[in-house]
Amino acid sequence: MRVPARLLPLPAAAAASVLLTGCFSSTGSGDADAEGKRIRVAMMQPPRSGLSPLSDDAFKLSRWSTAETLVKLDRRGDARPALATEWEQSGKTWTFTIRDGITFHDGTKLTAEAVVNSLTRAATSAPKPRILDGVELTAKAEASDTVTVTTATEDPLVPQRLSSPQLSILAVKAYEGKTVDPVGAGTGPFELTDVNGTSSASLDRFEDYWGERAKAPGIDVRFVPDGTARAAALRSGEADIVEAVPVSQAAVLDQDLITEVPMPRTNTLYLNTEKGVFKDASMRAAARAAIDAESIVKGVYEGRADVAEGLLGPALPWAAGLREPVSRVKAGKPSGQTVTIGTFTDRAELPEVAAALQQQLQKAGFKVKLDVREYANIESDALAGTFDAFILSRATVLDSGDPAAYLYSDFASDGSFNISQLADATVDKALRKAGERPAGDARRTAAVAAEAAVLSTDAAVPMLHERVIQGDAADVVGAAHDPRERELVTADTYVR
Structure with missing residues (x-):
């Protein structure tokens, strides 16, 4: 049973308080200067690769409007x-x-x-x-x-x-060292001026920006992985914009301060097809049959998510109209096989999803162990195929606005994010076909066909499609609510 933040016992409340203490220094306090207030932002995930744009850290640079693309x-x-x-x-x-x-x-x-x-x-x-x-x-x-x-x-x-x-x-x-350093190297309306490891970052308005001058004088970012602490930062007034408010905290916040946006992000159980229990397709089918996604949506997400019909969700409304029934292997009967499921703490709901899946799979006849860590400490093991299964909250059109790139990355034999270790000739063929089609209806049809090819292997079991919940203080104007998670603070964002 989830305990609302306002009812947290003293040790938990104290822990959240400690996490928030000094969250924003006096330098970036949001106090008004001659040209307005700096924007204080509480981000969920710390940088994984020193803010290199060649990694997922690139999306932080984009959300802060410091690095731009062609x-x-x-x-x-x-x-x-x-x-x-x-x-x-x-x-x-x-x-x-x-x-x-x-x-x-x-x-x-x-x-x-x-x-x-x-x-x-x-x-x-x-x-x-x-x-x-x-x-x-x-x-x-x-x-x-x-x-x-x-x-x-x-x-x-x-x-x-x-x-x-x-x-x-x-x-x-930016490219003169061994790693790419974006400090003072972008073209956006805000210049990245300082990065303090995985703790904080600062940006100042760039006065020579080629487009509209930023309305705010700067941005002060703190990385706050703990979801309760992020929500508390909004409640206490320590942050102006809070990224990824956990579902568990949304109900106890002022509803006028949160925005819920359906997003192309699917919560998926990836099953290891290369080794272990789930190398057997009938055991993958048994796991898929055992999962009750609707109860997870209601219990863990409190109804603030959509039960998945496929890998591509309601943020891509054309997918449902093109989807056809998928032919799958018949489910086998588990007989006490032990499986290890990995996931991460950075998204507050995932450990709860893991606990729910543990119960569902054990009821079906599996024995289930959980391995839950911060994402930075578990990603390499997930990509190496260490786990029998891995729960991932995955953006499906984050990079190009087109799902073919995501499908290839996650399910092609040579995909760079192939957690399922899938190597299937039929899937590879469907993915290549989707990648070759021109933009438009033909490409969309091919993408849904590729999705069907992946689903037929049970290498991935889509459970639900998330909604992003963002917190904006009452005096914040113009914060972006972007389902693709590319924008957050723009030139038009400011604090009154």
Whole structure:
């Protein structure tokens, strides 16, 4: 039974208080200066890779409006100009015109060479950013304001790929060390000025920004993995914007301060197809048959989620209309086999989901052990196939606005995020077909067919589609509520 924050026993309440003590220093207190208040933001996950844009940390840089890409996506997922003003395709090559008059935060100018430098570093990194899984990409400066991007095969989604925050364009100085350092190297309305490990970050308004001048003088970020502490920061007035308010805390907050947005994020149980109990397809089917997702939505998420019909959820409404029944292996009968399920604490609901699954699978005849840690301490084991199963809250169109990239990353034989260790020729064929189709109805149909191919293996059991719950203090104006989790604080965001 969940205990509301207002009813926490003294030790738990004290622990939350300790987590919040000094959450925002006096330097970034949000006090008004001559031009308004700095925005205090409580983020869920600390940086995993020193804020390198080649990792998932790129989405923090994007949400703080400090790093920008050549292209951005509109609400429909269509490509729109950003650092590039226009583009055209000729076979395997796309030509992009670079916007004139843009200055990096270090004072250097945005040029075609700088763009090529960023794209080449991303394309040749190991591992590659997810958006480039299965893509061989080369970039070349054709003129001071013109860049060509060429792929090994014709790729209709190059503009969408270049919208990924993992392909942000940074100043040359960012790449001079062994790791990519985004401090003072972006082009956005806010300049990243300081990063204090996994504790905090600071950004100041960039006065030479090429677009609309930011309304707030700066941003002070604190990384607060504990969901209760994040919610308490909003309640106490210590934070202006709180990312990912846990479902358990949403009900005890002022409902006028929270916004609930359906998002393309699926809570999925990945089953290890390479070794262990779930190498047997009938045991994977037994696990899938044992899961009662509706009870998890009602019990853990208090109804603030949607039961999954597939990997692609209601944030992609076209998927349901294209989906057909999936042919699956008949479920076997478990006879006391022991399985270990891994998950992480960063998303407050996941340990509760794990506990619920443990009960459901044990009722079906499995013996279940749980391994729950912070994500930074468990990701490598998950990718190495250490667990029999892993529970992951996974964004399905985070990178390109197109689910084909996510499906390839997670389920292709050579996918960089293949937690299920899946190697299935039929799935690979369907994924390649989806990746080759042009944007539009044909590509959407192929993506749903690829989803069906994955589901037929029971390598992944989608349970529910999450909704993002964001907390904004009453005096916050213009905070972004982005289902793709690319925007949070924009040039239009400020505190009254």
